[in-house]
Amino acid sequence: MLGGSQGEIVANAMDCLIQFGEAFGAECLVDIQYCHYPAEMAIYEGSVEDLLVFAKSSPPVLVPTTTSTVCCDLQHPTVTGIPAELAKKQALVSSAYQKLGILETYTCTPQLNGFIPPFGSCISSVESSAIIYFNSVLGARTNRGGLFTRYSAITGKYPLMGYLLPRNRAGTHLVHLEEDSGFLESYLKWNIFGYLIGEKVGSEVPVIKGIHSARQEHLIGFGAGMATSGSVTLYHIEGVTPEAHSGMDSFMGKKPKESIVFDRSDFERIIQSFTTIKKEDDIDFVTLGCPHYNLEQLRYTASLLEGKKISSNRRVWICTSRMVRAMAEISGFVKTIEASGAKVIADTCPVESHMRKSTCRDYGLTVPNIRAMASDSIKMTRYVRDLIGCETALVSTERAIEIAIGDRLS
Amino acid sequence: MEIVRGRKIVRGKASGRLILYPMSFSFLGDVDMNTSQIISKEFINQNLFLKESIFLFTETKGSSGGCVVLMTLVRKKIAPAGIITIKAPDYNLTEGAILAGIPFISDVQVEFLTVAKMGDWIEMDTETGRVILKR
Numbered sequence: 109m110l111g112g113s114q115g116e117i118v119a120n121a122m123d124c125l126i127q128f129g130e131a132f133g134a135e136c137l138v139d140i141q142y143c144h145y146p147a148e149m150a151i152y153e154g155s156v157e158d159l160l161v162f163a164k165s166s167p168p169v170l171v172p173t174t175t176s177t178v179c180c181d182l183q184h185p186t187v188t189g190i191p192a193e194l195a196k197k198q199a200l201v202s203s204a205y206q207k208l209g210i211l212e213t214y215t216c217t218p219q220l221n222g223f224i225p226p227f228g229s230c231i232s233s234v235e236s237s238a239i240i241y242f243n244s245v246l247g248a249r250t251n252r253g254g255l256f257t258r259y260s261a262i263t264g265k266y267p268l269m270g271y272l273l274p275r276n277r278a279g280t281h282l283v284h285l286e287e288d289s290g291f292l293e294s295y296l297k298w299n300i301f302g303y304l305i306g307e308k309v310g311s312e313v314p315v316i317k318g319i320h321s322a323r324q325e326h327l328i329g330f331g332a333g334m335a336t337s338g339s340v341t342l343y344h345i346e347g348v349t350p351e352a353h354s355g356m357d358s359f360m361g362k363k364p365k366e367s368i369v370f371d372r373s374d375f376e377r378i379i380q381s382f383t384t385i386k387k388e389d390d391i392d393f394v395t396l397g398c399p400h401y402n403l404e405q406l407r408y409t410a411s412l413l414e415g416k417k418i419s420s421n422r423r424v425w426i427c428t429s430r431m432v433r434a435m436a437e438i439s440g441f442v443k444t445i446e447a448s449g450a451k452v453i454a455d456t457c458p459v460e461s462h463m464r465k466s467t468c469r470d471y472g473l474t475v476p477n478i479r480a481m482a483s484d485s486i487k488m489t490r491y492v493r494d495l496i497g498c499e500t501a502l503v504s505t506e507r508a509i510e511i512a513i514g515d516r517l518s
Numbered sequence: 519m520e521i522v523r524g525r526k527i528v529r530g531k532a533s534g535r536l537i538l539y540p541m542s543f544s545f546l547g548d549v550d551m552n553t554s555q556i557i558s559k560e561f562i563n564q565n566l567f568l569k570e571s572i573f574l575f576t577e578t579k580g581s582s583g584g585c586v587v588l589m590t591l592v593r594k595k596i597a598p599a600g601i602i603t604i605k606a607p608d609y610n611l612t613e614g615a616i617l618a619g620i621p622f623i624s625d626v627q628v629e630f631l632t633v634a635k636m637g638d639w640i641e642m643d644t645e646t647g648r649v650i651l652k653r
Contacts, residue, residue, distance in 0.1 A: 128616060131527050132609075152551075152586055154593040234610075236582045254585035254613035270609060310542060311577055311605065338542070339579045339608055466552040491581070494547045494557050 109263060117166045121259035128256060129267025137265040138272065140171055142225045142248075144218050144233040145210060145257045147175040149460065150198035151467045159204050162258070168209035170264035174218040175210055176235045177400075177460045179467075181453050182214065183430060188453060190462045191471045210261070214455035215429030217328060217400040219246070227350055230272050232260035236335035237328065237399045237487065243271055243342040245327050247350040252341055271342055277351060278360035279315035279344055281308070286371040289320065295405075296504045298326040299486040300378045301370070302333025308368050311339045315358040317346050325402050332399050332487045382489045382502035390480040391501060394450075394512040395458050395492075397427030398485035403435050405505075406452070410441035412509040418449035419514035423478075430454040450512065459491040482511045520651040522630050526644040527607045530621035532600030533641040536651075537571045540631050544580025545587040545611070554596040572640040573598040574630070578608035585614030592618040600642045602649060604628050623649060 110122040125137060148159040178198050181187050185195035205212055213221050216235045219242070225231045227247035233239050234253045242248040251270040253260075260266045270276055283305055285291065292298055305314050314334075322330070322345065334340040344352035352358040385391060396409060409426055418424050426445060428436070433454045436442045442452050462468070463477040476497035483489050484507075489500040503511065539561065548558035554568040568591065578584060588611065591597035600621045601611070607624040615622040621644050634640075634651055641650040 124616065128613065131607075131612060131616075146583070146586060149586070152590045155586065155590070234582045236580070239582065251609040252582050254582060254610040255589065255617055256613040306579070310579065311608070336580055339577065339610075466550060469552065491547045494559070 115167065117162075118262060121263050122265070124256060124259050125263065125265055125267060129269060132267065132269040134267035134269035136268050138230050138268045139264055140232050140260055140266045141229040142223060142231040143169065143171055143173040143257050143261040144223070144231075144235060144238055145173050145175050145261055146234040146255065147178045147214060148201055149179045150194050151179045151462065151464060156197055156200055159201055163204035163207050166208060166262055168207070169261040171261060172223070173210045173261045174213040174215075174221065174223055175205060176214070177216055177456050178214050179456055179461050181455045183454065187451055188456065188461055191473070194462055194467070194471065213429060213431065215400050215431075217402070217429060220400065220402045221429055221431045230266060232257050232266045236339070237332035239341055240331035240335050240343065241328060244331060244344065244349050252339060275360070277342060278313065278362055279358040280312040280365050281314045282364040282367045283314045283316045284318055284367070284369050285316070286369050291372065292319065292326070294504055295326060295329050296484050296502070297375065298322070299329040299333045299484070300375050302330040303337045303378055303486045304370050304374050305343070305368070306334035306336060306338030306340050309338060309340060311341070312365070313342050313344070314340065315344045315346060315352065315364070319345050320347055322348055325405050328399050328402070329485065332485070336487045336490050378486070379502050382486065382500055384493070384499045385480045385501050386499070388511070390499060391482050391511055392422055393458070393478040393481040393498070394422060394424045394508050395427065395481055395483040395485070395488050396505060396508055397425070397453075398457055398459070398483065398488035400432065400457070401426060401428045403432055403439070406432065406436040406441045406445070407439065409505070409509070410444040412506065413448040413450060414444050416448050416513045418512050422512055424450035424512045425453045425458060426450055427453045427457040448513075457488070459488060459495055464495045465497045482508050484508050519653075520633055522626050522649045523647045524602065524623040524626035524649060526647050527612055527624050528615045528620060528622035529644050530619065531641070531643045532572060532621040533639070534570050534572045534599040536634055536636060536638040536640045537566050537568065537573050537598075538631065538634055538636045539573070539575040541575065542577045542579040543575040544578070545584030546581040549587065549591070551587050551590045552594070554591055567596070568598045569596040571598045572600045572602060572642060574602040574634065577603055577605035578611045582610045585610045588614035588620070589618055592620070600640070602626055602642065604631065623647060
């Protein structure tokens with residue numbers, strides 16, 4: 109491939125991957141089984157144009173490849189209020205991906221669309237919350253991928269380095285939560301727990317003890333939290349995640365660098381620091397679904413909203429992937445949610461949308477586009493603070509719905 | 519003149535005024551991609567712009583969208599001239615820096631954070647792994 113037998117584009121992709129591998133001392137390139145690709149977003153200058161040029165001359169991808177989020181709901185572009193010109197530009201990616209054989213999932217949670225790489229398989233992925241899930245919960249092997257995912261997709265290769273090597277998957281820090289087993293009962297608490305750990309360990313590999321089970325959506329929020337305050341790519345929960353089952357040594361014979369203990373006071377500190385609103389009436393936007401919600405979360409949200417009406421001065425987005433949305437339509441959850449006035453949004457989320465300050469300025473929209481947002485996601489509240497420029501309230505899922513329908517924050 | 523050494527990640531030479539950010543940095547959220555101004559809460563009042571700077575921070579954090587933000591800064595011609603990190607490099611940022619052709623040195627001694635000062639003139643040469651501080 110490097111010699112040009114499969115064309116200049118593939119040869120260049122191989123050259124980039126080799127350079128990349130050399131920078132990290134990789135011994136060789138290995139075959140990968142799957143790619144999660146950073147969809148080109150119209151809010152980034154030159155990004156869509158770059159894809160269109162690439163798609164014209166590139167061969168199709170060699171491995172199953174899914175796409176991450178874009179800046180609008182491509183099937184329902186008017187639903188988010190995106191300027192028509194920007195939506196039109198974003199829609200250009202669709203035919204380019206079809207030509208390249210890239211699957212149009214447009215989600216940060218491709219694992220909820222059935223992309224579950226086998227344990228031990230090497231993959232190349234973007235989206236920090238998906239990466240940490242693939243590594244930790246599924247035991248697949250990936251680094252924090254970026255723009256080179258394109259090169260991996262068309263060559264089926266990635267340098268053998270980082271978390272692809274078993275020796276780099278050993279735990280480094282021991283984490284213990286000094287609360288009873290029922291404390292982590294909510295999505296919000298798992299989000300915060302992840303954030304606390306990421307804040308402490310940065311880019312290292314935490315091993316969490318004392319937790320005996322966890323739900324899929326909780327682990328998605330947990331990983332997203334860790335990959336927001338830090339750049340954690342892999343964690344182990346003893347007795348829960350596949351590289352930390354009972355009898356296995358997650359530290360691979362090494363001594364933990366540090367033991368860290370958290371308790372409820374740490375959780376309260378995070379809630380306070382991410383709740384910046386002056387008064388409850390300021391909240392004009394409620395977001396659920398960061399990372400994109402799974403079907404059970406949509407069912408639960410529908411149950412909370414059944415028979416209720418969203419307050420007329422609030423916008424409510426419940427974000428998910430188009431595939432999960434389709435399942436929720438079949439199940440009747442979308443109908444219940446939308447009857448309340450809330451919107452089920454696919455392919456995007458507020459922080460990836462036209463509501464970023466920089467995009468609003470470009471299109472003459474109000475800045476900030478949101479005054480204050482309530483969300484059950486620490487990742488969302490962290491990024492909207494700076495990217496949209498709004499105040500935030502970090503609240504439970506249930507509280508977010510109460511706010512949406514007009515209840516006051518106590 | 520002070521010289522410290524680090525690990526070559528992306529080849530090239532660069533020079534510029536130092537922006538010293540003594541903590542982890544997320545290219546998504548901590549910088550305005552239209553102006554290159556640092557907008558993270560801790561630094562927002564310091565009127566610091568990454569454009570043409572040598573940007574020193576401890577390590578990357580946050581979203582993997584960071585490399586796309588870096589490429590956007592490059593397309594707008596407001597990217598840093600060079601990147602230096604104290605800790606090991608992040609794969610995501612490295613991909614962005616290779617594509618952008620931004621020289622990148624990692625694993626510089628942590629003491630450099632106390633020796634160097636905001637606005638110092640820095641020259642970096644990734645072939646030798648040298649970071650030269652001139653006052």
